[in-house]
Amino acid sequence: MKRRATAISLIELALILSLSAAGAYAFASSNLYSLLQGNIRPEYSFFAYFMPVILWGLLIFGLTTIIVGGLDAGGFIGLVALFSLPSILAHNSVNWFGVFGTEFGLTTSLSFQEALWLAALIVAGYVVLGQMRAFKQSRQRLLDRGADPADIGQVTLNSHLLFLSVAAVALALTAAVGLLSRSLESLTFGRLEHLPWNAILLGLASAVLLAAYLLWLGARRKPKGR
Amino acid sequence: MLTSYSVRIITLFTGLLLCGLLLGNVIIITASLSPLALLLIGLLMEPPAHSSFSAGRVRSPVWIGDEIDISWSVTMSRGLGIISLFQELPQSFTLVEGNNLRVLWKGWGPRTVLLSCKVRCAKRGIYTLPPLKWEARHVFGLSQTRQGVLGEGVGVVVRPKVLNLKQFRGVPGIATSPFPMIDMARIGVATTDFREIRSYVHGDPVKNINWKATARRAVQSEFWPLVNEYEVEGKKAIWLFLDASSVLEIGTDLQNAFEYCLEAANSVAYYFLDRGYRLGMYIFNDTGRLFYPETSKKQFLKISRELIGLEAGDGYDEFPKAVERCRSYIVGHNPACVVITRLDSGQGDAMLQGVRKLRQFRGRRRRRLPVMVLSVAGYHVASRRDQYDDNTALLLQLETRPLVQQLRRLGASVLEWNPRQEGFGTALLRQVKVR
Numbered sequence: 001m002k003r004r005a006t007a008i009s010l011i012e013l014a015l016i017l018s019l020s021a022a023g024a025y026a027f028a029s030s031n032l033y034s035l036l037q038g039n040i041r042p043e044y045s046f047f048a049y050f051m052p053v054i055l056w057g058l059l060i061f062g063l064t065t066i067i068v069g070g071l072d073a074g075g076f077i078g079l080v081a082l083f084s085l086p087s088i089l090a091h092n093s094v095n096w097f098g099v100f101g102t103e104f105g106l107t108t109s110l111s112f113q114e115a116l117w118l119a120a121l122i123v124a125g126y127v128v129l130g131q132m133r134a135f136k137q138s139r140q141r142l143l144d145r146g147a148d149p150a151d152i153g154q155v156t157l158n159s160h161l162l163f164l165s166v167a168a169v170a171l172a173l174t175a176a177v178g179l180l181s182r183s184l185e186s187l188t189f190g191r192l193e194h195l196p197w198n199a200i201l202l203g204l205a206s207a208v209l210l211a212a213y214l215l216w217l218g219a220r221r222k223p224k225g226r
Numbered sequence: 227m228l229t230s231y232s233v234r235i236i237t238l239f240t241g242l243l244l245c246g247l248l249l250g251n252v253i254i255i256t257a258s259l260s261p262l263a264l265l266l267i268g269l270l271m272e273p274p275a276h277s278s279f280s281a282g283r284v285r286s287p288v289w290i291g292d293e294i295d296i297s298w299s300v301t302m303s304r305g306l307g308i309i310s311l312f313q314e315l316p317q318s319f320t321l322v323e324g325n326n327l328r329v330l331w332k333g334w335g336p337r338t339v340l341l342s343c344k345v346r347c348a349k350r351g352i353y354t355l356p357p358l359k360w361e362a363r364h365v366f367g368l369s370q371t372r373q374g375v376l377g378e379g380v381g382v383v384v385r386p387k388v389l390n391l392k393q394f395r396g397v398p399g400i401a402t403s404p405f406p407m408i409d410m411a412r413i414g415v416a417t418t419d420f421r422e423i424r425s426y427v428h429g430d431p432v433k434n435i436n437w438k439a440t441a442r443r444a445v446q447s448e449f450w451p452l453v454n455e456y457e458v459e460g461k462k463a464i465w466l467f468l469d470a471s472s473v474l475e476i477g478t479d480l481q482n483a484f485e486y487c488l489e490a491a492n493s494v495a496y497y498f499l500d501r502g503y504r505l506g507m508y509i510f511n512d513t514g515r516l517f518y519p520e521t522s523k524k525q526f527l528k529i530s531r532e533l534i535g536l537e538a539g540d541g542y543d544e545f546p547k548a549v550e551r552c553r554s555y556i557v558g559h560n561p562a563c564v565v566i567t568r569l570d571s572g573q574g575d576a577m578l579q580g581v582r583k584l585r586q587f588r589g590r591r592r593r594r595l596p597v598m599v600l601s602v603a604g605y606h607v608a609s610r611r612d613q614y615d616d617n618t619a620l621l622l623q624l625e626t627r628p629l630v631q632q633l634r635r636l637g638a639s640v641l642e643w644n645p646r647q648e649g650f651g652t653a654l655l656r657q658v659k660v661r
Binding site: 092 | 327328329367
């Protein structure tokens with residue numbers, strides 16, 4: 001029983017650790033980090049010196065709120081997302097800074113694939129940590145109701161295993177779609193450029209209608225008893 | 227139907243997708259697919275559904291303190307997720323063995339779940355064991371929990387305890403009490419009250435042979451005739467006064483003076499009716515219920531059924547009125563009276579008045595009054611935290627001494643019963659003295 005609880009806490013710890021490291025690495029890879037370090041006045045240089053310590057604070061925040069406090073992962077993931085945002089936004093197609101007339105632009109040393117993994121990890125981490133918290137609460141509720149701890153242990157173990165497998169598959173699918181879309185974009189972009197807009201719009205609308213029709217057909221064929 | 231958790235995931239996907247589109251960021255758009263993929267894969271897994279069940283037989287009626295076995299077997303065929311089975315128990319039932327809640331994991335294949343437990347019935351009454359509740363939850367909580375009930379509610383009748391009669395048999399001698407314990411009439415004119423059916427013995431009148439029953443038994447190759455036996459006249463009568471005042475409800479919900487009074491009343495009724503006495507009863511301090519004096523087990527069942535569902539009333543000094551209401555029966559049958567009450571409740575005057583009335587009904591005879599006041603020591607039943615509570619109970623018991631002496635002076639015998647210390651049978655044995 002204790003071993004299972006320890007294993008679950010270790011998974012959480014690993015996730016928090018990897019998310020913190022990814023967030024810190026992403027922030028350090030962006031030009032915002034260099035900019036902040038360069039613009040700090042000499043009298044506040046200790047801030048630049050302690051920047052890595054602040055990033056470590058991210059990890060401590062995650063540990064205290066999620067593992068020790070048992071709180072929702074929203075705060076921690078929000079902070080990680082905040083630190084990762086400059087690197088992710090560096091891959092924007094639309095330059096919103098330019099639209100508003102500023103010359104500031106975000107850059108990062110992270111490649112598209114690295115940024116994609118980072119973003120997918122943050123989103124999946126949010127869902128996984130939230131679900132693990134829900135499992136913990138459900139386990140406690142059942143224990144409070146007087147269910148057999150051995151039964152609950154079995155349920156918790158299987159639930160975690162299944163959920164982590166599904167999350168891993170979802171993450172892999174996302175990455176695959178991302179990478180494929182990147183390859184597809186480079187393959188089709190040349191051809192799409194020559195197509196008129198009305199043809200693209202009509203084609204998209206037809207595809208959506210066809211999908212809806214197939215869905216409706218599938219729903220009709222389901223037996224009534226189910 | 228989707229749950230709030232599913233809606234949260236959809237919101238996350240939509241939010242990220244819109245952000246990605248607004249910023250023209252393929253990374254955010256792709257990352258938004260991650261929760262969507264998780265939701266879609268999760269929704270492919272349906273929560274379990276039950277296909278068949280079987281339930282074990284629940285024993286009824288039972289006595290207080292008896293244990294009942296409850297068992298269920300449920301087979302879940304389809305789906306994947308968490309199954310919960312819950313057998314709700316009436317408030318006064320306590321779990322002795324096993325568990326009335328089972329939470330189990332159901333994998334891809336069918337699974338048979340067993341739920342078995344043993345419960346103890348701690349309070350008399352008519353209860354209904356509700357049907358088994360089942361719940362099948364989606365493993366990630368993405369769709370609504372399926373739930374329902376299996377089978378139907380089962381009625382359980384819990385009767386008050388009866389006295390262990392073996393302890394009182396064969397005590398020879400002259401009883402100090404005027405109670406008609408042993409001197410029961412054996413010879414007398416047979417009445418039309420049916421008593422029992424038994425095998426024929428030489429000397430039985432032929433008219434008493436039950437030909438139908440004999441013929442029915444003859445089919446099983448037993449040709450000895452059966453005869454009907456009827457109650458005989460001239461039997462002693464017992465009159466039971468039962469106090470049903472809420473003042474008696476001192477103690478816990480399960481163990482209080484009122485419950486012990488009912489146990490005593492049930493035991494007394496069983497004891498005398500089993501020996502062929504004519505027994506009548508009056509319940510006072512509630513609405514006032516009278517049971518006409520009768521013999522046989524039918525009368526016991528009638529009284530027992532009444533005691534099972536009896537609730538305490540608001541009255542507290544109605545004993546003299548009760549005696550007055552039963553006057554015609556007391557004068558007519560000249561019964562021995564058993565009053566079951568609590569003397570340390572501060573309502574001694576009403577008891578004295580009632581006993582005086584009973585004495586008046588007996589006339590001017592100087593013989594001992596055949597009245598027994600059975601007092602349940604209420605403050606001994608109440609929960610005790612320290613030695614001061616023990617001493618308080620003792621002081622209250624001592625405070626009732628003058629009342630007990632007055633009752634004894636009137637000719638009644640008083641039996642004080644402390645259920646914490648001894649059983650009812652042991653308390654009655656203290657009364658048995660041989661000269």
